[in-house]
Amino acid sequence: MNRFTQGNSRRYFRYSIQCKYxxxxxLLESSTDIYSNxxxxxxxxxxxxxxHLKTQVMHKLHRLRAHQATFLQIVTDIFDKFDVVMGYLQMLNRGxxxxxxxxxxxNHQALLGGFKGIKKLEDDAPKTYELLLKIEQKFVLYTQMIQETIDNSTRTKLHVCDYPEAFRFTPEIRLQFVNRGELLNSSDLLQMILSIEQxxxxxFEPFNNxxxxxxxxxxxxxxxxxxxxxxxxxxxFTDSRAYPNLTRADVKLSLDDSYAEVVRLDGKIVRSRYLPQQNLNQTAIDFYFPKxxxxxxxxGYLHRLETIESMQGWAHAGNQ
Incomplete structure (x- = not known):
């Protein structure tokens, strides 16, 4: 806890809650070419x-017994196009x-042309072809969205047409092709395709966020x-997002049963570090001179949490 507090705020403990925040x-607007928060x-x-996921794909690829050369060509092209778009996202992320x-x-048209080699699978492996085609279609759609964002964003505005959906197979596709129990566990090809999807x-998660x-x-x-x-x-909190250390931050909280719709507090990011075991970033923020x-x-919200916790403790003790 930091020393910049008012009143008796020090007596309140930390609570783990589900919260909208x-x-x-x-950030200085002039520090980036296009929008960045x-x-x-x-x-x-x-x-x-x-x-990790690329390694999984290659591991499953090398275990294939049939059509390994064809799938190597397909996966190589997928990785090449994927890496190009990831490069765009890294630059977009930095503004x-x-x-x-x-x-x-x-690269504009090459990325929208889809993956090389999957057409060869249409006759010999139609189900595999259909799964890879679904991934290709989603990849092209996402690439178009990212290119539109790149082409139309300004320093003060991020051009986004709509909320992007997570890049994953629909429940119908999973039910039709994936959820087949033992077959999934024994099929290196299906696991390779699922690793590509993952x-x-x-x-694309950074763009979604x-x-x-x-x-x-x-x-x-x-x-x-x-x-x-x-x-x-x-x-x-822990999150896939990383925040700049020792930077002031505007914190907004939407607390259940609070009198205010949004509680707004001035804070300072005192720690943002990567946790390798969880593959997430841990961020800590101190509140400074709150109004x-x-x-x-x-x-008031913390007092209610404290009261509820005390009552639950008394009830538990009474049942002993």
Whole structure:
């Protein structure tokens, strides 16, 4: 807990709760070419997941007994196109201008042309072809969305048409092809395709988070409840997002049963570090000189949590 508190806020403990919250680091507009909110969406957690999933794909590929050369060509092309788009996302994540670069224009049509070699599977392996075709279609759709964002974003505005969906097979596709028990466990080919799907899902997650945060910033009713450790002096959480250390931040909390729709607090990010075992980033924020109204709202909420916890403790003791 930090020392910048008012009243008796020190006596409140930390609580782990499910809460809607939004953290906005302070960022100078002139520090980036195009829109950036200061959050690092494409960080080590994403990079490690991508490396792990690529390794899984190659491991399953080398275990295939039939058509290995064909699938090697397909996977190589998938990785090449995937890496190009990931490069765009890394630059977009840093707020760097991309649209005018020559290499971006050269890759434009090649990325939308789909994956080389999957057409060969249409007759010999129609179900495999259909699964890879679904991945290809989603990849092209995502690439178009990212290119549209790159082409139309400005320093103050992120161009996003709609909320991007997670990159995964629909329940119908999973029911038809994937959920087949023992066959899934014994099929290296099916597991390879699922690893490719997971690779794309994890790779496009930074774009999903960036777009969703931008669209939902002012719509607290639509924020997603996430695990949060909170006290009167600060909060902590783990997330795939990484935040800049020692930076001031605007913290917004939507607390259940609170008198205010949103409690807004000034804070400072005192720690944001990568946790390799969880493959997530841990962020801690201290509240600095909160306004009395906002602090009273937070203290009132914590007091209710403390009361509920005490009553539950008494009830448990009475049942012993």
């Amino acid at each position: 939004f953290v906005s680091p302070e 200061g959050i690092d969406y494409f960080n080590r957690a994403t990079e490690d997941s991508i490396l 760097q201008e991309i649209a005018s670069r020559k290499i971006y224009l050269q 690779l794309f899902e994890k790779g 960036l777009a969703t945060d931008y669209l939902l910033f002012q719509k607290h009713d639509s924020w997603i409840k996430r695990e949060l450790n909170i006290s009167a002096c600060g909060l902590a 009395s109204v906002e602090q009273k709202q937070l203290l």
